[in-house]
Amino acid sequence: MSDAQIGLMTATPIIIAFAIALRRMGVLSTVGTVSAVGLSIGIATVLFTTQSPLP
Template sequence: MSDAQIGLITATPIIIVFAIALRRMGVLSTVATVSAVTLSVAIATVLFTTQSPLP
């Protein structure tokens, strides 16, 4: 597993936690929260699967 993949595994849950926290504080709407979570997971999935392992 490359450093970039480890970074994606680390960063994506942090983004999700922040989105949920902002929703609970009333800063984000439900649609914005769902969209942030969905898009962050989709982007992380695409980047994770396209990263080539170190030789």
Template sequence: MTDAQLGLLVATPIIIVFAVALRRMGAVRTTGAVVAVAASVAIAAVLFFTQ
């Protein structure tokens, strides 16, 4: 596993936690949080498998 892949495995859950925290605080709507999580997972998957 490369350093870039390890970074993706660390950064993606952090993004998801932030999205959930912002949703619970009422800073973003549910659809915004879902889109943020889905986009981060999709981007991480593409980058992980193309490294």
């Protein structure tokens, strides 16, 4: 597993946690929260699968 993939596995849950925290504080709407979570998972999936492992 490359460093980029490890970074994606670390950053994505943090982004999701922040989106949920902002929703609970009333800063982010439900649609915004769902969009942030869905897009971060989608982007992480695409980037994770396109990263080539180190030789």
